[in-house]
Amino acid sequence: MKFSSPALLNRLVGYIESVPASDRLILRVGFFVVIAALIYTGLAINAHYSQMTAISGGTITEGIVGTPRFTNPALAQTRADQDMTALIYSGLMKLGIDGNLEPDIAETITTSEDGLTYNIQLKRDITFHDGTPVTARDVAYTIQLIQDPDLKSPLRGNWTDVTIEEISEYELNIVLEEAYAPFVENFTLGVMPAHIWSILPTEQLPFSQLNTEPVGSGPFMVTSAKRDVSGIINHYTLSAYRGNSSEPKIDTIELAFFQNEEDLITAVEESSIDTTAYISPENITRLDQAKYQILAEPLPRTFGIFFNQNRSSALRDASAREALTAAINRDTLIEKALFGYGVPMVAPTTFTNTKIELIDDVNTTDIQSEKETAIAILKDGGWELSTNGLWKKEINENLVPLTITLRTSNTPLYNELVALVTDQWKDIGVEVVVEQFEQTGLVQSVIRTRDFQALLFGLDMSRSQDLYPFWHSSQKDDPGLNVAQYTNLTVDDLLETARVEQNDVNRQSILSDAADIIEAETPAIFLFQPDLVYLVNNEVSIKLPQRLARPADRFANISDWHTDSQSLWPIFRPDIE
Numbered sequence: 001m002k003f004s005s006p007a008l009l010n011r012l013v014g015y016i017e018s019v020p021a022s023d024r025l026i027l028r029v030g031f032f033v034v035i036a037a038l039i040y041t042g043l044a045i046n047a048h049y050s051q052m053t054a055i056s057g058g059t060i061t062e063g064i065v066g067t068p069r070f071t072n073p074a075l076a077q078t079r080a081d082q083d084m085t086a087l088i089y090s091g092l093m094k095l096g097i098d099g100n101l102e103p104d105i106a107e108t109i110t111t112s113e114d115g116l117t118y119n120i121q122l123k124r125d126i127t128f129h130d131g132t133p134v135t136a137r138d139v140a141y142t143i144q145l146i147q148d149p150d151l152k153s154p155l156r157g158n159w160t161d162v163t164i165e166e167i168s169e170y171e172l173n174i175v176l177e178e179a180y181a182p183f184v185e186n187f188t189l190g191v192m193p194a195h196i197w198s199i200l201p202t203e204q205l206p207f208s209q210l211n212t213e214p215v216g217s218g219p220f221m222v223t224s225a226k227r228d229v230s231g232i233i234n235h236y237t238l239s240a241y242r243g244n245s246s247e248p249k250i251d252t253i254e255l256a257f258f259q260n261e262e263d264l265i266t267a268v269e270e271s272s273i274d275t276t277a278y279i280s281p282e283n284i285t286r287l288d289q290a291k292y293q294i295l296a297e298p299l300p301r302t303f304g305i306f307f308n309q310n311r312s313s314a315l316r317d318a319s320a321r322e323a324l325t326a327a328i329n330r331d332t333l334i335e336k337a338l339f340g341y342g343v344p345m346v347a348p349t350t351f352t353n354t355k356i357e358l359i360d361d362v363n364t365t366d367i368q369s370e371k372e373t374a375i376a377i378l379k380d381g382g383w384e385l386s387t388n389g390l391w392k393k394e395i396n397e398n399l400v401p402l403t404i405t406l407r408t409s410n411t412p413l414y415n416e417l418v419a420l421v422t423d424q425w426k427d428i429g430v431e432v433v434v435e436q437f438e439q440t441g442l443v444q445s446v447i448r449t450r451d452f453q454a455l456l457f458g459l460d461m462s463r464s465q466d467l468y469p470f471w472h473s474s475q476k477d478d479p480g481l482n483v484a485q486y487t488n489l490t491v492d493d494l495l496e497t498a499r500v501e502q503n504d505v506n507r508q509s510i511l512s513d514a515a516d517i518i519e520a521e522t523p524a525i526f527l528f529q530p531d532l533v534y535l536v537n538n539e540v541s542i543k544l545p546q547r548l549a550r551p552a553d554r555f556a557n558i559s560d561w562h563t564d565s566q567s568l569w570p571i572f573r574p575d576i577e
Contacts, residue, residue, distance in 0.1 A: 185462055380404075407454070447483055484523040
């Protein structure tokens with residue numbers, strides 16, 4: 001005999017209603033208690049075992065300042081170009097959420113023992129957005145295009161003295177003339193479809209409509225574009241491309257382009273923008289903090305004050321440089337110039353054992369302590385205060401005043417920084433003369449000629465934090481980037497070793513040793529790394545990757561971003577087998 005659930009329930013209810021009235025109330029109460037207990041137990045079990053799981057769907061609108069002109073990895077130079085390229089193209093490798101590189105188009109990358117040859121096996125199921133397979137030919141074409149001097153690619157220097165050997169449809173070798181361990185960072189370069197681009201002469205590539213109608217193999221593809229009355233693109237619609245190994249959760253990304261930051265801020269205030277990395281820290285506080293979250297991740301740019309000891313006998317004195325360093329309160333600089341969005345630095349790389357604590361609020365006691373420490377260093381170093389309150393010291397039989405001419409750029413950030421630094425130095429009795437230049441003039445007349453006593457400037461470093469271009473003695477003259485003209489043979493040896501060391505942990509240790517020596521000799525005062533500041537609607541779930549190389553790297557894990565989710569038991573989750 002079979003019983004259906006409704007029939008069984010009806011029989012139970014019928015039985016309850018058939019008993020004498022004296023027992024009926026007790027049975028009714030018991031019945032509802034059992035039902036309530038079953039419901040509660042079911043909800044408790046569901047709450048215990050179910051998890052909120054991202055599901056496909058939804059749209060986000062990203063605000064960008066600027067206009068994309070070259071959505072093409074070989075020519076992308078502006079932030080707008082790089083953002084577009086990061087979404088539409090994919091490379092041999094990509095940045096993982098933990099800050100380490102991981103395979104993307106590549107199945108495997110094997111490095112030879114001498115560090116000269118990278119053997120690359122490509123995945124066989126990757127296609128461009130038009131359905132054409134991605135092959136070794138596409139990788140070779142992209143690199144060789146960048147190497148073409150007629151194209152004038154901004155990436156050409158990264159691929160100098162590199163040979164490409166196509167072995168088969170899905171295998172190739174990339175061969176270097178000299179081993180360079182950080183070279184692997186170049187493998188994030190987006191791969192271009194040779195079957196589309198190779199039919200064009202090199203001189204026509206910058207003018208091709210393919211720059212605004214790109215075809216890549218990345219997580220998103222262009223489905224439509226809008227132009228303003230002058231014909232300039234001001235909006236792109238990108239759709240998730242789920243034909244490759246990446247499975248973006250978000251269905252659609254709307255890219256809205258603005259001519260300036262104020263227009264973008266207006267759009268954010270009108271709730272027409274979900275995410276943007278183009279609002280400066282000082283303007284972040286103007287926005288609705290309840291609706292948006294602010295994500296921050298350090299960028300590999302080192303701000304510092306670089307000394308040219310050849311132009312100042314006072315700065316050749318080690319105690320003077322140490323005192324100037326001790327007088328700097330980095331927390332004050334970060335709080336007032338970066339509005340808190342930065343990470344303090346005391347050495348040329350973050351690969352160092354030196355620890356520095358960042359306090360929540362600028363403490364006047366700490367500032368006073370730094371002032372006293374700096375003054376004590378000067379006194380111990382033989383400097384004496386004159387009647388006018390300035391320091392002097394006899395050096396090489398000459399009475400030398402501790403005065404500094406500080407040169408820097410004429411921009412709002414540097415204006416604030418130079419004012420703060422000047423105040424901190426003047427507070428210990430150091431006379432400071434400030435000279436500011438427009439960016440081009442600073443580079444051409446000051447940096448390239450090394451015409452400065454002290455230079456307040458920011459150095460753009462790679463994710464690998466290779467110190468060689470900035471601190472090896474061979475780079476002390478233009479066009480080298482060793483602006484402090486620093487020379488130390490031990491450091492030279494360490495930096496040369498780090499360049500060929502294939503083990504990343506060992507390489508970081510070597511760089512740390514070099515950084516400790518540089519820090520101890522104070523050829524510069526290292527200040528901070530600025531943060532990438534990313535404004536995100538609370539309804540969008542995003543986690544920024546660590547160790548970004550540039551702002552566009554925020555999209556490295558965009559396949560994991562989502563706006564929609566639902567509660568599922570693990571056995572029903574698509575990411576668990």
